[in-house]
Amino acid sequence: MSLLTIHHYLTTYLVFGAMLFSLGIYGLLTRRTLIGMLIAAELMLAGVSINFMAFNRFLAPDPAVGQIFALFIMAIAAAEAAIGLSIVIAVYRHFKTVDTEDLINLKG
Amino acid sequence: MIVTYMFFGFALLSILGALGLILFKHPMNGAMSFVVTLISLAGMYALLSAKLIFAIQLIVYAGAIMSLILFIIMFLNIQAKDLPDEPGRWFYLGGGIVVISPIAYLLLKMVKSLPAGDTGIIEQDFGGVKEVGQLLFRDWLLPFEIVSILLLVALVGAVVLAGKRGANT
Numbered sequence: 001m002s003l004l005t006i007h008h009y010l011t012t013y014l015v016f017g018a019m020l021f022s023l024g025i026y027g028l029l030t031r032r033t034l035i036g037m038l039i040a041a042e043l044m045l046a047g048v049s050i051n052f053m054a055f056n057r058f059l060a061p062d063p064a065v066g067q068i069f070a071l072f073i074m075a076i077a078a079a080e081a082a083i084g085l086s087i088v089i090a091v092y093r094h095f096k097t098v099d100t101e102d103l104i105n106l107k108g
Numbered sequence: 109m110i111v112t113y114m115f116f117g118f119a120l121l122s123i124l125g126a127l128g129l130i131l132f133k134h135p136m137n138g139a140m141s142f143v144v145t146l147i148s149l150a151g152m153y154a155l156l157s158a159k160l161i162f163a164i165q166l167i168v169y170a171g172a173i174m175s176l177i178l179f180i181i182m183f184l185n186i187q188a189k190d191l192p193d194e195p196g197r198w199f200y201l202g203g204g205i206v207v208i209s210p211i212a213y214l215l216l217k218m219v220k221s222l223p224a225g226d227t228g229i230i231e232q233d234f235g236g237v238k239e240v241g242q243l244l245f246r247d248w249l250l251p252f253e254i255v256s257i258l259l260l261v262a263l264v265g266a267v268v269l270a271g272k273r274g275a276n277t
Contacts, residue, residue: 004109004112005112006112006115007111007112007115007155011219011220013152013156014219015215015216015219016119016122016123016152018215019123019126020122020123020126020145022208022212023123023126023127023129023130024126026130026204027126027129027130030130030194030197030200030201030204031130031138032191032192032194033135033186033191033192035135035139035177035180035181035184036129036135036138038177039129039135039138039139039142039177040129040130042142042173043126043129043142043145046145046146046149046169050149050152050153053152053153053156053158053161054156056156056158057156057157057158057234063243063247064158064234064235064239064240064243065243067158067160067161067235067240068240068243068244068248070153070158070161071161071164071240071244072251072255074164074165074168074169075255075258075259076255076258077169077173078168078172078173078259078262079258079259079261079262080262081173081176081177082176082262082263082265082266083262083265083266083269085176085177085180085266085270086265086266086267086269086270087269088180088184089180089183089184089269089270090269090270092184097190098135098184098186098190098191099190099191099192100192101192
């Protein structure tokens with residue numbers, strides 16, 4: 001595997017998707033604002049869908065099932081963004097903050 | 109040859125965008141760098157010869173969803189003083205690298221045992237609108253309809269959650 005033909009290999013795309021996914025997990029764990037956490041979750045979804053696309057291109061190109069899955073992931077991401085952002089707006093209206101540390105009323 | 113350079117450019121840009129997303133303090137900067145990631149991912153999909161997903165990624169994901177998120181960030185009007193100060197940020201980053209590196213080593217070792225994949229030329233109409241659309245509306249019709257119901261539920265839920273309270277009650 002030379003460096004110039006690296007985009008012909010499935011492994012490259014898998015490692016790339018794993019990097020995006022783990023950066024998303026790191027962002028989800030360490031961001032302190034609600035919107036930052038939401039965007040980090042979107043990054044995790046993007047890392048998963050590059051995996052689907054690479055597997056579809058290299059291992060099972062005949063039915064384009066991986067692309068269907070990528071489409072569905074986009075729809076899920078849209079629904080997640082809509083619901084998450086409206087929750088952020090509702091929280092902001094109630095607490096006047098986007099900092100997760102200030103939402104201490106959530107404990108029982 | 110140019111494909112290789114395009115691949116490296118897209119990969120570098122998307123990793124840099126993801127790093128910017130987790131390192132920028134303000135959510136606005138993070139969202140803008142995530143747009144960079146999404147656009148380079150669209151280029152990646154084009155390199156994987158998926159034309160339809162390339163277009164949809166650009167239009168729907170990088171266009172519609174991210175402009176929704178940016179609009180909400182502007183709507184909330186977050187100032188620098190509203191943001192929490194994160195004193196242990198670089199400490200957390202170093203700790204995360206230390207924790208993740210053995211897992212990354214294992215992952216690299218494991219991924220070497222996978223099949224290398226087919227490097228051959230793929231047929232001309234792979235990933236076109238017609239093929240993906242026929243598959244979507246023939247074999248995957250029921251999941252497609254369920255996803256449309258999910259989007260409707262998300263729409264109603266967003267109106268209920270973010271709507272004004274106590275206006276008419």
